[in-house]
Amino acid sequence: MGRKSxxxxxxxxxxxxxxxxxxxxxxxxSLEQVAEEAGMTxxxxxxxIGNREEVVNTLIERVTHDYLxxxxxxxxxxxxxxxxxxxxxxxxxxxxxxxxxxxxxLDILMTAKNRYPVxxxxxxxxxxxxxxxxxNDFQRLxxxxxxxxxxxxxxxxxxxxxxxxxxxxxxxxxxxxVMARQQAIYLIESLH
Amino acid sequence: MGRKSxxxxxxxxxxxxxxxxxxxxxxxxSLEQVAEEAGMTxxxxxxxIGNREEVVNTLIERVTHDYLxxxxxxxxxxxxxxxxxxxxxxxxxxxxxxxxxxxxxLDILMTAKNRYPVxxxxxxxxxxxxxxxxxNDFQRLxxxxxxxxxxxxxxxxxxxxxxxxxxxxxxxxxxxxVMARQQAIYLIESLH
DNA sequence: ATATAAATTGTCAACTATGACAATTTATTT
DNA sequence: AAATAAATTGTCATAGTTGACAATTTATAT
Numbered sequence: 001m002g003r004k005s006x007x008x009x010x011x012x013x014x015x016x017x018x019x020x021x022x023x024x025x026x027x028x029x030s031l032e033q034v035a036e037e038a039g040m041t042x043x044x045x046x047x048x049i050g051n052r053e054e055v056v057n058t059l060i061e062r063v064t065h066d067y068l069x070x071x072x073x074x075x076x077x078x079x080x081x082x083x084x085x086x087x088x089x090x091x092x093x094x095x096x097x098x099x100x101x102x103x104x105x106l107d108i109l110m111t112a113k114n115r116y117p118v119x120x121x122x123x124x125x126x127x128x129x130x131x132x133x134x135x136n137d138f139q140r141l142x143x144x145x146x147x148x149x150x151x152x153x154x155x156x157x158x159x160x161x162x163x164x165x166x167x168x169x170x171x172x173x174x175x176x177x178v179m180a181r182q183q184a185i186y187l188i189e190s191l192h
Numbered sequence: 193m194g195r196k197s198x199x200x201x202x203x204x205x206x207x208x209x210x211x212x213x214x215x216x217x218x219x220x221x222s223l224e225q226v227a228e229e230a231g232m233t234x235x236x237x238x239x240x241i242g243n244r245e246e247v248v249n250t251l252i253e254r255v256t257h258d259y260l261x262x263x264x265x266x267x268x269x270x271x272x273x274x275x276x277x278x279x280x281x282x283x284x285x286x287x288x289x290x291x292x293x294x295x296x297x298l299d300i301l302m303t304a305k306n307r308y309p310v311x312x313x314x315x316x317x318x319x320x321x322x323x324x325x326x327x328n329d330f331q332r333l334x335x336x337x338x339x340x341x342x343x344x345x346x347x348x349x350x351x352x353x354x355x356x357x358x359x360x361x362x363x364x365x366x367x368x369x370v371m372a373r374q375q376a377i378y379l380i381e382s383l384h
Numbered sequence: 385a386t387a388t389a390a391a392t393t394g395t396c397a398a399c400t401a402t403g404a405c406a407a408t409t410t411a412t413t414t
Numbered sequence: 415a416a417a418t419a420a421a422t423t424g425t426c427a428t429a430g431t432t433g434a435c436a437a438t439t440t441a442t443a444t
Contacts, residue, residue: 001413001414001418002418002420003412003421004420026219027218028220032400040422041423042401042402043423043424046404052402052403121363124362127364151371152374155368155371158355159352160355162355163354166354170315179344180347180348180351182344183345183379187375187378187379190378193441193443195388195390196390197390198391199390224430224432233392233393234431238433239391239392244431387444388441390439390442391439392439394437395437396433396434401428401429401431403426404427405424407424408422409420409423410420410421411418413416413417414415414417
């Protein structure tokens with residue numbers, strides 16, 4: 001008996017709203033404001049997720065999971081010669097269904113640092129995974145390079161992608177997307 | 193008559209303390225906490241600088257100014273063939289008197305975004321200046337390249353430096369400094 | 385030593401955020 | 415329609431933050 005649980009749906013609405021708030025106001029947006037953005041009361045947030053720390057951790061959990069997942073499945077069924085292009089499109093925002101939100105959130109979450117130790121750990125894991133993932137692709141495509149060299153380039157590409165996102169976000173002209181992508185290509189070409 | 197003004201010294205103490213707080217707790221550290229860190233009361237902060245927004249803006253002003261200044265004077269009296277190394281040392285943290293704080297603050301301030309419009313503007317200006325500065329050096333050293341190409345590489349190097357700083361900060365091993373620096377060299381070599 | 389400018393301390397009211405929990409409403413099954 | 419589990423709303427006490435300003439103390443030039 002009793003009624004159907006809305007837990008999953010509500011949780012998603014809350015995290016979505018929180019994400020939008022973070023983009024607009026930063027990680028320290030009050031739960032009150034998040035509730036307003038989501039069109040619900042703070043009590044509901046408390047009911048479905050919990051206190052502030054739990055909300056933050058839940059969000060980071062979701063965002064990092066989704067990001068890695070998307071990146072992992074990106075190459076499925078794609079011929080090798082198109083893989084690099086696709087990866088770059090994703091990392092530098094040229095993809096049609098590209099979800100800006102996730103990357104923006106990631107960028108902002110970098111400020112979680114000491115205040116949210118779980119977040120810090122999660123982000124480190126995420127970036128480490130991304131590097132490994134990219135490095136593996138490079139290794140397969142340009143197999144005469146050492147694993148270390150592949151990792152180095154992967155790290156470089158990731159740096160370019162992340163910074164670029166931040167820069168464009170503070171209002172530097174979108175042209176920079178193209179520049180960053182081009183620099184990433186130079187790095188990858190050093191593997192040829 | 194009256195007593196000597198401590199304005200300048202106090203202002204510096206406050207901004208220093210604020211910087212340390214931001215590193216530890218984020219941009220939204222309360223002025224109360226900043227005061228504690230600085231070993232004074234909040235009233236003093238209010239007296240010497242003003243309200244929250246003024247404190248934030250003053251800090252950003254100082255940090256961006258100092259950063260650009262240091263970078264600008266870096267090449268003074270340095271022979272061309274050592275310039276690149278020196279720039280890279282500064283950007284990737286190999287310099288002995290390198291002041292980590294400024295770069296960390298910069299990284300954190302990237303979250304100011306919409307909340308502090310003045311900050312956003314200042315950061316944009318700062319980064320634009322840095323790019324121009326680097327691009328000019330590249331142009332002088334490798335003059336057969338187009339200005340656009342030089343700018344592109346400058347942007348890439350800046351992205352590498354900034355991201356790298358963030359990554360190391362969230363706890364990724366310091367080895368990455370070396371990797372980022374190496375990638376920057378690859379980019380610059382594309383100008384040879 | 386005294387006038388004076390500036391430093392420093394202290395206090396207050398208004399506002400906001402949070403956590404906890406009680407009370408009520410709604411949907412669903414039997 | 416009655417039972418029940420979950421959703422939703424509402425309220426409260428507590429604590430923290432901020433801005434404003436009054437009161438006091440301290441150093442310095444004359």
